[in-house]
Amino acid sequence: MVIDLEKFVLAERPYWAELEAMLVKLEADAALRLELKQLQRLHYLYERTSADLGKLVTFASEPETRRYLESLVARAYGEIHETREKPHRLAPLDWFFQTFPQTFRRHAGAFWLSVAITMVGVLFGLGAVALDTEAKGILLPFGHGEMDPAKRVAREERDGGKHLEGHKGTFSTHLMTHNTKVSITAMALGMTWGIGTIVLLFYNGIILGGVVVDYVLAGQTKFLIAWLLPHGSIEIPAILIAGQAGLLLGRALIGRGSRQGLRARMRSAAPDLVTLIGGVAVMLVWAGFIEAFLSQYHGPQLYAGKIAFGLVEVVLLAVFLARSGKRGSEFRVPGSESPLQTSTPNSEPKTQNS
Amino acid sequence: MKTNTLIIRTPEGIVFALSLAGPVTRFFAWLVDVACLLVVAQLLNSVIRFLGLVSEDFATALGILIFFLAQVGYGIGCEWWWRGQTLGKRLLRLRVMDAQGLQLQFSQVVIRNLLRFVDGLPGPYLVGGIACLVSQRAQRLGDLAANTIVVRQPQPRQPDLEQLLAGKFNSLRAHPHLAARLRQRVSPAEASAALQAIVRRDELEPSARVQLFAELAAHFKSLVEFPPDTTEGITDEQYVRNVADVLFRPRGKAASASVLQPPDTAVHTV
Numbered sequence: 059m060v061i062d063l064e065k066f067v068l069a070e071r072p073y074w075a076e077l078e079a080m081l082v083k084l085e086a087d088a089a090l091r092l093e094l095k096q097l098q099r100l101h102y103l104y105e106r107t108s109a110d111l112g113k114l115v116t117f118a119s120e121p122e123t124r125r126y127l128e129s130l131v132a133r134a135y136g137e138i139h140e141t142r143e144k145p146h147r148l149a150p151l152d153w154f155f156q157t158f159p160q161t162f163r164r165h166a167g168a169f170w171l172s173v174a175i176t177m178v179g180v181l182f183g184l185g186a187v188a189l190d191t192e193a194k195g196i197l198l199p200f201g202h203g204e205m206d207p208a209k210r211v212a213r214e215e216r217d218g219g220k221h222l223e224g225h226k227g228t229f230s231t232h233l234m235t236h237n238t239k240v241s242i243t244a245m246a247l248g249m250t251w252g253i254g255t256i257v258l259l260f261y262n263g264i265i266l267g268g269v270v271v272d273y274v275l276a277g278q279t280k281f282l283i284a285w286l287l288p289h290g291s292i293e294i295p296a297i298l299i300a301g302q303a304g305l306l307l308g309r310a311l312i313g314r315g316s317r318q319g320l321r322a323r324m325r326s327a328a329p330d331l332v333t334l335i336g337g338v339a340v341m342l343v344w345a346g347f348i349e350a351f352l353s354q355y356h357g358p359q360l361y362a363g364k365i366a367f368g369l370v371e372v373v374l375l376a377v378f379l380a381r382s383g384k385r386g387s388e389f390r391v392p393g394s395e396s397p398l399q400t401s402t403p404n405s406e407p408k409t410q411n412s
Numbered sequence: 413m414k415t416n417t418l419i420i421r422t423p424e425g426i427v428f429a430l431s432l433a434g435p436v437t438r439f440f441a442w443l444v445d446v447a448c449l450l451v452v453a454q455l456l457n458s459v460i461r462f463l464g465l466v467s468e469d470f471a472t473a474l475g476i477l478i479f480f481l482a483q484v485g486y487g488i489g490c491e492w493w494w495r496g497q498t499l500g501k502r503l504l505r506l507r508v509m510d511a512q513g514l515q516l517q518f519s520q521v522v523i524r525n526l527l528r529f530v531d532g533l534p535g536p537y538l539v540g541g542i543a544c545l546v547s548q549r550a551q552r553l554g555d556l557a558a559n560t561i562v563v564r565q566p567q568p569r570q571p572d573l574e575q576l577l578a579g580k581f582n583s584l585r586a587h588p589h590l591a592a593r594l595r596q597r598v599s600p601a602e603a604s605a606a607l608q609a610i611v612r613r614d615e616l617e618p619s620a621r622v623q624l625f626a627e628l629a630a631h632f633k634s635l636v637e638f639p640p641d642t643t644e645g646i647t648d649e650q651y652v653r654n655v656a657d658v659l660f661r662p663r664g665k666a667a668s669a670s671v672l673q674p675p676d677t678a679v680h681t682v
Contacts, residue, residue: 085495108426115427124600128429132513135422140515227473235480239529242484246530249553254530307557321511324559328519331557335526 067123070110074130077103081133104134156383158337161330162299165306172301175256179263187268188275197268207276214356230350237293237342241300245307245335252308259301284361287368289349295375296341303334418549418561420513431564433506435544438562439537444500449486453479487525492518511549511559520558527554583642584654591658594636598659606656625649
C-alpha cells in the first residue's frame, strides 16, 4: 500500500492533537475524572492513533512522525490500561490511622516472624553476655561494651540529664535519622531474599539482649526499664515493622506459594512496603523526641512515672495496630492501591528485550 | 539475552521500542545529582550557620534533618514531580518508566529510591552497578523491586533539510508513482544512511566519498528503476541527494513543514 503521506498527515493530525490535549489534561490533574462520553472519545482517539501508527511503521522516511505517534500512543496506553488508582488527594491522617494499621494487620505473619527472629537474637545476646564477660566488649555498640552499668547509673542520676543540655535537639534528630536509615536498610535488605533483613533483626536482638542482661546482672533493672521503655516501646516495634516490610519484600521476591509472576508480585507488594516504611518513619520521629527529651533524664523519683508512661505507650500502640481502621472495609486485594480494586491480568502487556 | 532495547507489545498489537540506559550513563546522571545536592548543602550550611547565632542546638538539629530529608527525598521528589526524572536524568536525557509502559506510581518511585540504601553498598553503587550489568533490562535492585526501568530519550538532531535538499531540480519528481514506490521500499535505516551520507559528505576523503555514493546510488537504483532519461547525466551523489529529497520532503517545502514537524516531537512517554 502506498500512502499519500502529506494527505494522510493533514487528515489525521487534528485527531492526534485532540488526543494529546486530552492526555495533557489527564496528566496534569490526577483528580480529573472523565465522563463516559469523554472516555469513549479518548478510547476512540487512542485506537485511531494506534491504527495510524500501524500504517506509518512501514513507511520509511517518517522517523520523526513515527516517534511522535509512538510517544502519543504510549502515553494514552498508560492512561487507558492503568488499573491502579491514582492518589488524588493528600490524606495523611486517613493514611496513618487507617491504611497503615490495616496494612500492618494484613501482613501480621511477617511481623510475628520479625519478632521471632529478634527474640532469637535477644536470647543469643543474653546468653553470650551472661556466660562470657568478654562478649560484652565485642557485641555491644555505642560505648556500652566498655561501660559499667552501675557507674553509669550513679553518674547520670547525679547529673540529672544535664549532660544533654544544649544538645537535645541535635541528639533527637540524630536518633530519628539514624534509626530511620536502619529501618530503611532493614526493608531494603529484603532484596537479598530476606536474608539481610533476618541478619539485621538478629543483630539488633543481640544488642538488646546484651544490654538488658548487662544492666540486670548489675542490679540496675529499674533504671534499665525506666531508660528503655519510654522510647523503646515505640522504637523497637518500629524496627520490627521495618523488618516485617523487609520480609514481605523477600517473600515477594521468592514467590513461594504464589501463582503470580515476579513482576506482578513486586507490583502488588510495593504500595504496602511504602505504607509500612512510612508508618515506621512517623513512629521513629516520636521515639526520637521521647529519647532525647524524656528517656535521658534519670533519678529514682522519675522512674515510676517514666515506666508508667512507657506502659501507656505500649498499650496505645498495641490498640492502634490491632484496632485502628477496623471500621472501614479491609477487604482489599493485597497490594492494590485502593479498597476493592482488582487487577486485570488480561491487559498485562507483553514485553521483550530485543 | 541482554540487549539495550525493550520492546513493549500491548494487547492491541501496538509495539513500542524503548532504549534502556546502561550503568555508565546512569552513573554520570547520579554524579550530577550528587553535585546538585552538594551545592544545596553548601547553601543550606550558610543559612544554618546564620541560625546558629540564635541557637546552635536548633541550627545543628535542623541541618541534620534537612540533609537527611534531601538525601532520601531528592530522588523521590524529583522523579515524582518530573515524571521519572531528576536533574541528572534530565541533563542526560534519561527517564524512569514503569517496566510495562503503564503510569509510574508514587509507590514505585519511593521503593526504587529507598532501595538505594542497598544498591549503594558497599561502595558507590557497587551492588546496583553489578545488578544493572547482569540484569536483562539494566535494572538495579531498586528497579527490580519497583518494577521500573530507566530509558534513554535522546533528542534527535534534525538536519536542516531545506539547506541540504531544497533549491535544486529533482528529476525523480517527474515520476510521482515511482517516487511513491521508492518511499515505500526504502527502510528507515536506509533512508537515514542516505541522509547521513549527505550531511557528512564534506568529512569524507574524496575517494571514499565517490565510492560511498556509488554504492548507495546502486542500492537505491536496485530498489526502484527510474526511466533512463531521469537519471542520465547526474552524478551518484546527486542521485542519492534526489532520493533523500523524495524520502524526506515528499512534496517540497510546504509538505516538509507539516510532515517533519509534528505538533510536539518531545517524547513524553507515559
